[in-house]
Structures are given as structure tokens and as C-alpha cells.
Amino acid sequence: xxxxxxxxxxxxxxxxxxxxxxxxxxxxxxxxxxxxxxxxxxxxxxxxxxxxxxxxxxxxxxxxxxxxxxxxxxxxxxxxxxxxxxxxxxxxxxxxxxxxxxxxxxxxxxxxxxxxxxxxxxxxxxxxxxxxxxxxxxxxxxxxxxxxxxxxxxxxxxxxxxxxxxxxxxxxxxxxxxxxxxxxxxxxxxxxxxxxxxxxxxxxxxxxxxxxxxxxxxxxxxxxxxxxxxxxxxxxxxxxxxxxxxxxxxxxxxxxxxxxxxxxxxxxxxxxxxxxxxxxxxxxxxxxxxxxxxxxxxxxxxxxxxxxxxxxxxxxxxxxxxxxxxxxxxxxxxxxxxxxxxxxxxxxxxxxxxxxxxxxxxxxxxxxxxxxxxxxxxxxxxxxxxxxxxxxxxxxxxxxxxxxxxxxxxxxxxxxxxxxxxxxxxxxxxxxxxxxxxxxxxxxxxxxxxxxxxxxxxxxxxxxxxxxxxxxxxxxxxxxxxxxxxxxxxxxxxxxxxxxxxxxxxxxxxxxxxxxxxxxxxxxxxxxxxxxxxxxxxxxxxxxxxxxxxxxxxxxxxxxxxxxxxxxxxxxxxxxxxxxxxxxxxxxxxxxxxxxxxxxxxxxxxxxxxxxxxxxxxxxxxxxxxxxxxxxxxx
Ligand code: RUQ
Ligand code: CUA
Numbered sequence: 019x020x021x022x023x024x025x026x027x028x029x030x031x032x033x034x035x036x037x038x039x040x041x042x043x044x045x046x047x048x049x050x051x052x053x054x055x056x057x058x059x060x061x062x063x064x065x066x067x068x069x070x071x072x073x074x075x076x077x078x079x080x081x082x083x084x085x086x087x088x089x090x091x092x093x094x095x096x097x098x099x100x101x102x103x104x105x106x107x108x109x110x111x112x113x114x115x116x117x118x119x120x121x122x123x124x125x126x127x128x129x130x131x132x133x134x135x136x137x138x139x140x141x142x143x144x145x146x147x148x149x150x151x152x153x154x155x156x157x158x159x160x161x162x163x164x165x166x167x168x169x170x171x172x173x174x175x176x177x178x179x180x181x182x183x184x185x186x187x188x189x190x191x192x193x194x195x196x197x198x199x200x201x202x203x204x205x206x207x208x209x210x211x212x213x214x215x216x217x218x219x220x221x222x223x224x225x226x227x228x229x230x231x232x233x234x235x236x237x238x239x240x241x242x243x244x245x246x247x248x249x250x251x252x253x254x255x256x257x258x259x260x261x262x263x264x265x266x267x268x269x270x271x272x273x274x275x276x277x278x279x280x281x282x283x284x285x286x287x288x289x290x291x292x293x294x295x296x297x298x299x300x301x302x303x304x305x306x307x308x309x310x311x312x313x314x315x316x317x318x319x320x321x322x323x324x325x326x327x328x329x330x331x332x333x334x335x336x337x338x339x340x341x342x343x344x345x346x347x348x349x350x351x352x353x354x355x356x357x358x359x360x361x362x363x364x365x366x367x368x369x370x371x372x373x374x375x376x377x378x379x380x381x382x383x384x385x386x387x388x389x390x391x392x393x394x395x396x397x398x399x400x401x402x403x404x405x406x407x408x409x410x411x412x413x414x415x416x417x418x419x420x421x422x423x424x425x426x427x428x429x430x431x432x433x434x435x436x437x438x439x440x441x442x443x444x445x446x447x448x449x450x451x452x453x454x455x456x457x458x459x460x461x462x463x464x465x466x467x468x469x470x471x472x473x474x475x476x477x478x479x480x481x482x483x484x485x486x487x488x489x490x491x492x493x494x495x496x497x498x499x500x501x502x503x504x505x506x507x508x509x510x511x512x513x514x515x516x517x518x519x520x521x522x523x524x525x526x527x528x529x530x531x532x533x534x535x536x537x538x539x540x541x542x543x544x545x546x547x548x549x550x551x552x553x554x555x556x557x558x559x560x561x562x563x564x565x566x567x568x569x570x571x572x573x574x575x576x577x578x579x580x581x582x583x584x585x586x587x588x589x590x591x592x593x594x595x596x597x598x599x600x601x602x603x604x605x606x607x608x609x610x611x612x613x614x615x616x617x618x619x620x621x622x623x624x625x626x627x628x629x630x631x632x633x634x635x636x637x638x639x640x641x642x643x644x645x646x647x648x649x650x651x652x653x
Pocket of ligand 2: 568
């Protein structure tokens with residue numbers, strides 16, 4: 019161990035020395051460029067506060083106040099941005115494949131991807147990313163995201179910022195809305211199956227859409243098992259939970275369960291459906307459920323929209339084709355966004371309590387106001403001063419409005435509840451304010467996730483960046499302060515105060531993430547932290563090696579053409595940020611090994627000859643020299 023320590027020290031010094039020189043050169047370069055492009059005065063102005071006194075330019079070396087977690091849309095990933103700088107800090111591969119980290123290629127990631135990842139070709143569609151809660155605010159444990167494309171839900175560990183579990187949700191198609199329970203803590207993630215399908219979907223009843231249904235699924239946050247599902251009328255779009263741990267509420271834009279656009283557009287009104295968690299859990303515990311096909315998951319029947327609902331569900335009519343559903347941070351209201359209607363519907367949660375207690379007969383009476391905001395309301399977010407901010411897609415605006423005033427106006431008082439309409443650029447989808455999905459909103463920043471950027475950036479071909487605009491909402495007036503281009507296409511984001519996120523600096527050797535690989539090594543009699551050995555087992559060969567910058571533990575290993583080779587690498591460097599990579603030429607293999615981590619890959623060696631491997635993550639002045647040879651004997 020003392021040897022390792024010494025090596026670590028040496029590495030640290032030489033690495034600092036080498037990087038130091040590079041960094042100095044690039045800073046000098048950046049300084050020159052800034053001088054030419056921006057000019058002294060303007061550069062100076064940018065470091066100042068804006069009109070509301072909030073500092074939005076984060077100087078070099080300064081840290082952001084918030085972690086922003088962005089869904090990556092059909093890139094299939096999740097991204098971490100610093101807010102307010104909008105600097106992209108990291109990408110977390112989830113349903114996609116990633117060349118830099120080896121996600122989708124290492125054995126550790128394949129175990130997580132499961133379900134024949136080849137069937138999905140590394141494709142996914144992450145719309146929503148939400149973090150786990152304790153007591154109504156973020157606890158820094160997990161992020162969850164959906165895969166609309168392949169009906170999956172993924173969990174990301176926030177200590178290591180890696181996806182650690184992915185499940186395919188049974189009995190439904192296309193997970194869209196996804197939210198976590200907020201109180202007392204996130205025991206469940208609630209996943210909306212968006213599209214209606216035959217039950218079971220096994221080739222029967224293909225052409226009888228009247229027998230197509232969908233469900234809400236409750237996923238245990240720790241075990242990632244689907245605990246139960248609720249069969250509903252209509253379909254499920256977006257959802258949110260309350261602050262008492264009692265409900266999940268979803269919008270439905272296809273109450274007719276139509277399969278064509280005209281059919282979907284048929285009814286005058288659609289609805290928001292509230293699911294009563296306690297009633298469902300009691301039914302499941304009492305065995306009052308069915309199952310579908312071979313699937314063992316308990317399914318509770320929550321249909322009954324025509325009567326207003328069932329003991330599990332309450333169907334609240336709202337104007338046709340609602341979209342986003344957002345709970346106010348005081349826990350009093352669900353707000354359903356109209357999309358085709360210029361209004362949002364304010365649903366009083368106390369009236370939902372009354373309904374399930376038998377005290378309110380008509381679910382329509384739970385809607386206490388429908389303020390008109392503008393064309394195409396999609397999503398709503400909140401500050402800490404009683405204001406709501408709604409994205410209106412067709413008008414390309416953020417509409418700031420006051421909730422209490424909207425309720426007074428609904429009672430006939432002459433008040434203007436609209437505070438401001440701010441143009442955004444362009445076609446805004448989601449909208450999110452800092453900490454707005456917790457009981458601790460802080461009303462500082464808001465991000466408008468605009469689908470189009472048109473003329474806002476240099477054109478880069480027919481495909482354009484999206485534009486995530488940063489807006490200061492701390493004062494009376496909203497102020498646009500920054501245009502943030504993003505690669506298509508994040509749908510949603512959350513912004514989490516930085517003190518509630520505690521990422522690890524290096525891996526722990528006993529991390530469950532690579533426990534199976536450790537167990538395999540143990541069975542081979544290998545101590546991963548020190549052994550550099552090749553184990554042959556028939557035509558299966560396991561190559562174990564350590565890395566300490568700038569050396570691979572093995573500078574060569576010999577195998578035979580046709581062998582199934584597993585290369586297992588353990589990075590014994592323990593300096594923060596000192597990654598190595600294992601890149602095997604002409605085999606399409608590359609993955610990262612972070613400090614104190616173990617990572618492995620399995621492939622068939624079908625090309626005789628000498629094949630070099632090299633380190634692909636910059637680690638040392640002798641990084642280029644960090645290499646070795648795989649010698650493959652012809653069969
Ligand atoms: S919802 S279209 Cu987040 Cu607006 Cu997926
Ligand atoms: Cu090790 Cu670069």
C-alpha cells in the first residue's frame with residue numbers, strides 16, 4: 019500500500035505539472051480571444067449583476083448555485099448543467115450508448131441495461147427527470163427518468179451520477195409522465211403508460227380499439243419492482259404527486275381511447291385523473307386485484323370515468339387535450355395545463371379529499387378556477403411568492419400570473435392576475451424554476467426550454483440546437499439573461515440547490531456497481547487490487563490488470579483467435595479526476611475506469627495479429643505511452 023501512496027503522489031505532481039502548463043497556455047489563448055471578440059468594457063459588464071441584483075455570470079473558478087438535471091430527449095441520456103452559468107458539466111448515458119465511457123459496452127453497464135440491449139440499439143427517449151424526496155424536498159439519493167420509446171424507467175445514483183437500474187414496465191406501452199412520491203419520502207415512482215393497447219398485448223384483439231387500455235404503474239424506488247398498476251379510462255400523459263403522500267394526478271388527452279387523430283379529438287372535454295394511493299394499497303393487500311397474462315403484477319381496476327371514478331380514482335373533467343400537470347409548492351392545488359385551451363384548470367386538493375371521503379359528489383366541483391393565460395399552455399412552475407409561470411407554446415411566451423388573484427377573479431372580483439408576459443425564442447415546451455417542485459421553491463431562476471432556436475445562434479445546418487433560456491425571476495419583472503443552446507432534445511429539467519447533492523470523489527472498492535465482477539475475480543482466485551494475470555478456462559480467457567498512471571499492469575497478453583476474452587481493469591489511482599481508459603484498436607472497444615473503480619468488457623477475439631490497447635483518458639505526461647499489446651495467435 020505504501021508503494022501505491024508514493025505512486026499516487028508522484029502521479030499527482032507530474033500530472034499537475036503537465037496540466038498546469040497546458041492550462042496556462044489555454045487561458046492565455048482564451049484571454050486573447052475574449053479581448054478581440056468582446057472587448058474590455060463588455061467583458062467587465064458581464065461579470066456584474068443584472069437589474070434584479072442576481073449574478074448570472076459565473077466567473078472562471080466559481081461554482082454554480084444549482085445542479086441542473088436535464089433530460090436528453092431522444093439522445094436517450096440525462097445531462098448535468100450548472101445553473102445559473104448553464105455550463106454543461108456531465109452527460110449521464112442511460113438508454114443510449116456512449117463511446118467515451120463505454121456505456122452499453124462494459125459488462126457492468128450491460129447488466130444494468132438488461133433486456134437484450136441489442137433489441138433497442140442504444141435508443142431511448144428521456145422526457146422527464148426527477149429527483150427523490152424526503153419530506154417534500156430533495157434528498158440527493160436518486161434521479162429517475164423515463165424511456166418513452168421502449169417503455170422503460172431508469173434510476174440514476176446521485177452519489178456516482180451513473181444509471182444503476184433500468185426496468186421495462188409490463189402491460190403498458192410508452193412511459194411518458196413520471197414522478198416521485200414527495201412525502202414522507204419517495205417510496206414510489208409513478209409511471210404513466212401513454213398509449214392504449216390490448217390487455218394482454220399478445221396478438222389477440224388487434225383490431226378492437228375498444229379493448230385497448232393503459233395503466234399507471236407504481237415502482238418501488240429501492241427494489242425497482244413494479245408493485246401495482248391501476249387500469250384507467252382514457253390514456254395518461256403527464257403527472258405529479260401531492261405533498262402529503264396521498265395522490266398522483268395525471269392528465270389524459272385521449273379520453274375516447276381513439277386510435278386516430280379525429281377520434282382522439284372527439285370529446286369536448288378530457289380529464290385529469292387522481293389516483294388514491296391508500297385505497298389502491300388496501301385493495302392490493304386484501305387481494306382485491308387481477309393480473310394480466312403471465313405477468314404477476316397486481317392490477318387494480320380504476321375505470322369508471324362515466325360515474326366520476328371508482329374508489330381508486332377520481333376523473334376531473336378539464337378542457338380537451340390537457341398536457342402538463344403541476345402541483346403548487348404549498349400542496350394546495352394540482353394545475354392542469356390546457357394545451358388546446360388557453361386556460362389552466364386549478365384543482366383544489368382539499369376537494370379531492372372530500373370526494374374520496376364521499377363529501378363531494380361531482381368531480382367538476384374540484385376545479386375552482388380556469389384562468390385564461392394565452393395560446394397553448396403546456397407546463398407551469400412556481401416561485402416562493404405565490405406566482406405561477408406557465409409556458410405558452412403557440413404564443414412563445416412565459417406568462418407570469420398570481421394564483422391568489424386568479425382565484426379571486428374566478429369569484430368575480432375585478433383583478434388582473436396576469437403579472438407579465440415575456441417573449442421567449444421560440445416554441446417553449448417545459449418551463450422550470452429553481453427548486454419549484456419542492457416545498458422550498460426559491461423564486462430565483464427559471465429556465466424556458468424552447469424547442470426552436472431559429473436565428474438565435476450561428477446556423478449549423480438544417481438541424482438546429484434547442485434554446486434553453488435562463489430568466490431571472492427574483493424581482494417584480496422577469497428578465498431574460500442567457501441563451502443556452504442544447505443538443506436535441508431535452509424536454510424537461512429540474513434545478514436542485516447544490517447543498518442537497520453530495521457526489522462521491524472517487525469510487526469505493528466495495529461499491530455494488532461492480533460487485534459481480536469482483537465476485538468473478540474472487541472465483542478465479544484474483545485480488546483485483548494487485549493481480550495482473552491471465553486465467554484460461556477452455557476458450558474463455560479472463561485478463562485481469564490494474565492501472566496506475568502511466569502504466570497498465572500488463573504490457574501484453576496472449577490469446578488464441580476465437581477466444582472469448584474478458585478484460586477486467588481496476589484503477590488503483592486514488593487521486594480525484596484521474597481516470598484511465600481501455601481502448602482496444604480495431605475492436606471498437608473503449609471504456610473509462612475512474613479512480614478506485616473496476617470495469618470490464620467481454621468480446622470475441624476473431625482477428626489474429628498484434629492489437630494495441632491504449633489509455634483513452636488523459637492521465638499523465640506519459641499518457642500517450644500508456645499502452646500494451648494483445649497478441650492473437652491464428653487458429
Ligand atoms: S411532456 S412531450 Cu414533458 Cu411536455 Cu413529454
Ligand atoms: Cu492512463 Cu491516460
